[in-house]
Amino acid sequence: MIRRLAIIGVGLIGGSLARALRAAGQVDQVVGCGRSEQNLQQALELGVIDDYWRDPADAVRDADMVFLAVPLGAMAGVLESIHDALAPEAVITDGGSVKGSVVADAVRVFGRVPPRLVPGHPIAGTERSGVTASFPELYRNRRVILTPLPETDADALERVRAMWQATGAQVSEMAVAHHDQVLAATSHLPHMLAFGLVDALARMQDNDEIFRYAAGGFRDFTRIASSSPVMWRDICIANAPALSDVLSRFSDEMGDLADAIRGRDGDRLLEIFSRAKLARDRFIDGIDQTATD
Amino acid sequence: MIRRLAIIGVGLIGGSLARALRAAGQVDQVVGCGRSEQNLQQALELGVIDDYWRDPADAVRDADMVFLAVPLGAMAGVLESIHDALAPEAVITDGGSVKGSVVADAVRVFGRVPPRLVPGHPIAGTERSGVTASFPELYRNRRVILTPLPETDADALERVRAMWQATGAQVSEMAVAHHDQVLAATSHLPHMLAFGLVDALARMQDNDEIFRYAAGGFRDFTRIASSSPVMWRDICIANAPALSDVLSRFSDEMGDLADAIRGRDGDRLLEIFSRAKLARDRFIDGIDQTATD
Numbered sequence: 126m127i128r129r130l131a132i133i134g135v136g137l138i139g140g141s142l143a144r145a146l147r148a149a150g151q152v153d154q155v156v157g158c159g160r161s162e163q164n165l166q167q168a169l170e171l172g173v174i175d176d177y178w179r180d181p182a183d184a185v186r187d188a189d190m191v192f193l194a195v196p197l198g199a200m201a202g203v204l205e206s207i208h209d210a211l212a213p214e215a216v217i218t219d220g221g222s223v224k225g226s227v228v229a230d231a232v233r234v235f236g237r238v239p240p241r242l243v244p245g246h247p248i249a250g251t252e253r254s255g256v257t258a259s260f261p262e263l264y265r266n267r268r269v270i271l272t273p274l275p276e277t278d279a280d281a282l283e284r285v286r287a288m289w290q291a292t293g294a295q296v297s298e299m300a301v302a303h304h305d306q307v308l309a310a311t312s313h314l315p316h317m318l319a320f321g322l323v324d325a326l327a328r329m330q331d332n333d334e335i336f337r338y339a340a341g342g343f344r345d346f347t348r349i350a351s352s353s354p355v356m357w358r359d360i361c362i363a364n365a366p367a368l369s370d371v372l373s374r375f376s377d378e379m380g381d382l383a384d385a386i387r388g389r390d391g392d393r394l395l396e397i398f399s400r401a402k403l404a405r406d407r408f409i410d411g412i413d414q415t416a417t418d
Numbered sequence: 419m420i421r422r423l424a425i426i427g428v429g430l431i432g433g434s435l436a437r438a439l440r441a442a443g444q445v446d447q448v449v450g451c452g453r454s455e456q457n458l459q460q461a462l463e464l465g466v467i468d469d470y471w472r473d474p475a476d477a478v479r480d481a482d483m484v485f486l487a488v489p490l491g492a493m494a495g496v497l498e499s500i501h502d503a504l505a506p507e508a509v510i511t512d513g514g515s516v517k518g519s520v521v522a523d524a525v526r527v528f529g530r531v532p533p534r535l536v537p538g539h540p541i542a543g544t545e546r547s548g549v550t551a552s553f554p555e556l557y558r559n560r561r562v563i564l565t566p567l568p569e570t571d572a573d574a575l576e577r578v579r580a581m582w583q584a585t586g587a588q589v590s591e592m593a594v595a596h597h598d599q600v601l602a603a604t605s606h607l608p609h610m611l612a613f614g615l616v617d618a619l620a621r622m623q624d625n626d627e628i629f630r631y632a633a634g635g636f637r638d639f640t641r642i643a644s645s646s647p648v649m650w651r652d653i654c655i656a657n658a659p660a661l662s663d664v665l666s667r668f669s670d671e672m673g674d675l676a677d678a679i680r681g682r683d684g685d686r687l688l689e690i691f692s693r694a695k696l697a698r699d700r701f702i703d704g705i706d707q708t709a710t711d
Contacts, residue, residue, distance in 0.1 A: 198684075248631065268631060310619055311632040315639045317675055318611050320694040325664075325671040326603055327697035336701040338541065338561060339604040345638045346608045350698040354691035361679045361687050371618075372676045376669070378618040382610055383665045386654045391491075394654050398647035401613040404620035405643040408629040 127152040127288065131188035133181050133203050135159050135168045137250060138220045139194035140259030143173050145292035148261040158184035168256040182210035190288065193219035193227075197359035201230040208234055216281045218243045218288075222308060222356075224272045224301045226363035238276040243285040245271045246304065247294065248312075252351045265293035272301045302367075309367035313360055314375060317368070319350040320357070420445040420581065424481035426474050426496050428452050428461045430543060431513045432487035433552025436466045438585035441554040451477035461549040475503035483581065486512035486520075491652040494523040501527055509574045511536045511581075515601060515649075517565045517594045519656035531569040536578040538564045539597065540587065541605075545644045558586035565594045595660075602660035606653055607668060610661070612643040613650070 127146065132139040135157040146152040157174035158181050159165050165177040178184040185191050185207045195203055200221060211217070217239065221227045224244045231242050249267040251258065269289040273282045289296045299307070326335050361368060385393040420439065425432040428450040439445040450467035451474050452458050458470040471477040478484050478500045488496055493514060504510070510532065514520045517537045524535050542560040544551065562582040566575045582589045592600070619628050654661060678686040 250635075270631070307624075307628055307631050310622065310628050311636050315615060315636055317672070318615060319639065320691050321671045321675055322608060322611060322668065323694040323698045323701075324690050325668050327693060328671075329603065329667070331600075332697070335600055335603050336697070338563070338600050339701065342642045343604050343608055344702070345641055346612065347698055347701075348638055349635045350694045351702070352695070354688050354695055357691050358684050358687040362682045362684055365679050365682060369676060369680050372672065372679070374622070375615065375618050376672060376676070378614045378621075379610070379665065379669060379672075382614050383662060383669070386658050386665070387662050389655045389658060391651050391655055394651040395647050397617050398613050398650050400620060401616040401643045402645070402647055404625070404629070405616045405640055408616075408632065408640075409637070409644070 127190045127284075129154045129156065129188045129190070131156050131158065131185045131191045132174065132194060133158045133184060133191070133207075134194035134199075135165060135174060135177075135256050136194060137254050137256075137258045137263070138247065139192060140168060140171075140173045140256040141249075141261065141263035142192060142194075142220075142247075142288075142292065144259055144261035145264055146288065147172075149291040151288070151291040156184050156188065164256055171256065173256055173259065181206040185212075185215065186210050187212055188215055190284065191215055191217045193217065193221070196353075196356050197221050197223055197226055197363040198355075199359075200227050201234065204230055204234040214241075216241050216243065216284050218245045218271075218285045220245065220247055221363075222246060222312065222360050223363040224304045228272075228274065228301055238274050240276050240278040241281045243271055243273055243277060243282050244301065245269060245285060245289070246308070247289070249294075252348065254353060262293070264289065267294050269294040269296045270304055271296060271298050272304050273298060274301065305364050305367045306370075309364055309371045313364055313368050314371045316349050316352065316357055317361075317372065318375075319347050323347050323350040420483045420577075422447045422449065422481045422483070424449050424451065424478045424484045425467065425487060426451045426477060426484070426500075427487035427492075428458060428467060428470075428549050429487060430547050430549075430551045430556070431540065432485060433461060433464075433466045433549040434542075434554065434556035435485060435487070435513075435540075435581075435585065437552055437554035438557055439581065440465075442584040444581070444584040449477050449481065457549055464549065466549055466552065474499040478505075478508065479503050480505055481508055483577065484508055484510045486510065486514070489646075489649050489652045490514050490516055490519055490656040491648075493520050494527065497523055497527040507534075509534050509536065509577050511538045511564075511578045513538065513540055514656075515539060515605065515653050516656035517597045521565075521567065521594055531567050533569050533571040534574045536564055536566055536570060536574050537594065538562060538578060538582070539601070540582070542587075545641065547646060555586070557582065560587050562587040562589045563597055564589060564591050565597050566591060567594065598657050598660045599663075602657055602664045606657055606661050607664045609642050609645065609650055610654075610665065611668075612640050616640050616643040 130152050143155045155174045157177040168174045227244050247269045286296050423445050436448045448467045450470040461467045540562045579589050
């Protein structure tokens with residue numbers, strides 16, 4: 126049970142957490158903080174938060190749980206703002222898509238790994254943003270990865286785990302560096318491909334005609350290119366080493382494919398496509414099993 | 419009105435054309451041909467076809483419209499089989515995703531561009547295949563591109579156009595080479611990226627864990643990697659020059675992106691992502707307008 130939850134960044138992610146905890150009866154009071162007063166006012170009117178502050182230091186005062194749901198590039202500044210205002214028992218967690226950079230920011234601001242910081246990442250979202258896009262079921266049956274460090278307080282970890290379980294999420298743990306590698310492959314790289322493909326086509330001559338003849342497959346394939354440019358700039362910079370590594374593996378793969386196409390090597394193409402189809406079909410089976418667990 | 423339609427390859431594409439034309443009352447008789455007797459038997463039982471033959475030459479005899487819905491690698495063989503059996507007035511069209519290779523195959527078999535051949539490409543489909551996946555609405559509001567040549571008979575073109583319009587499709591015309599370039603960019607390249615991404619991840623260590631943490635965006639993004647490996651092998655070989663060209667443009671784009679990530683060049687990343695998001699959002703507006711036309 127959370128007495129007072131402070132949410133820094135009351136958008137899709139932060140707002141949905143507040144709504145889910147309220148629906149589960151797991152929070153007494155929710156206070157918000159953010160850059161857009163209009164968005165905070167909406168959050169208040171929608172009953173997502175009970176009160177709001179413009180300064181993160183005011184928002185976290187007397188909170189026993191603090192959730193940071195700001196772009197990765199804003200994490201260091203928020204941590205600096207709240208550092209002196211945190212209650213001693215306050216647990217801090219976040220929703221950032223990269224964990225190494227959040228830990229590094231915290232170490233820079235706190236002078237060490239803060240024991241009450243539990244880095245986390247709910248793997249959920251839609252292309253929409255802002256508190257009006259939030260809803261209480263966003264995390265149901267979705268995965269949340271926590272990346273505790275050796276210094277992390279066991280009680281703080283347990284409280285964050287219980288919070289996410291109350292939203293209906295499946296919580297697991299992973300090392301910081303491993304999280305950043307896995308997400309580089311499954312999320313950050315696909316976003317780069319979608320942004321890169323749409324941009325490459327947009328830069329071609331007759332691009333209007335090209336988009337006109339794109340079919341449903343293209344629409345699905347590029348949906349993630351409608352995501353927030355600022356959020357993705359921050360993710361790329363925060364996860365540059367792991368993302369560069371998977372980008373170069375992918376580039377090698379595409380080089381092989383391009384060679385096979387230029388050389389009309391049907392056997393090689395069939396091998397690559399068959400292996401991919403098998404993995405993809407098995408992956409879908411895996412997801413369906415999770416959904417019915 | 420079609421008196422006798424011969425469909426070579428009674429799967430999703432061929433079967434849906436037969437169903438749509440029957441529903442519109444635009445065909446008297448439909449005969450099928452294919453490699454799987456079981457599939458042809460199912461097509462008969464479902465009422466998609468009235469009769470079937472195992473030899474394409476038998477199937478096209480006395481047909482006034484012939485639709486070739488076989489993988490691109492099988493086109494030349496089918497054209498050879500039917501060459502001597504076609505009625506003089508028979509119109510031939512096809513559903514291949516590449517048009518240059520179909521025309522080249524026809525020229526090789528017929529010794530010239532056959533005036534009654536109207537190369538075509540319905541931009542529609544699902545990941546499912548076989549006649550049981552076919553349905554009469556597949557082509558409704560979808561685009562069909564016809565690529566007539568200077569030698570193409572005007573009456574044959576008009577008959578093929580009327581056939582597709584009867585299915586509810588939006589029919590347009592394009593030059594053969596231009597079609598193959600546009601489709602390389604909007605369909606063939608995205609399929610290469612989806613196949614390549616899934617294969618690159620499948621080849622990594624711990625690939626089971628990687629797929630386990632892939633979220634909904636990944637599912638959409640890689641859906642097209644479940645498509646038929648044989649069909650895509652044939653498309654790659656048939657459209658090798660145009661596909662190689664867009665692959666190398668894409669490769670340059672990804673090289674720029676990788677440089678910006680390694681160099682933590684936030685401004686450059688924001689520029690690329692913003693331009694892509696703008697193009698993608700505009701493209702979705704365009705699709706929505708088409709849908710309500």
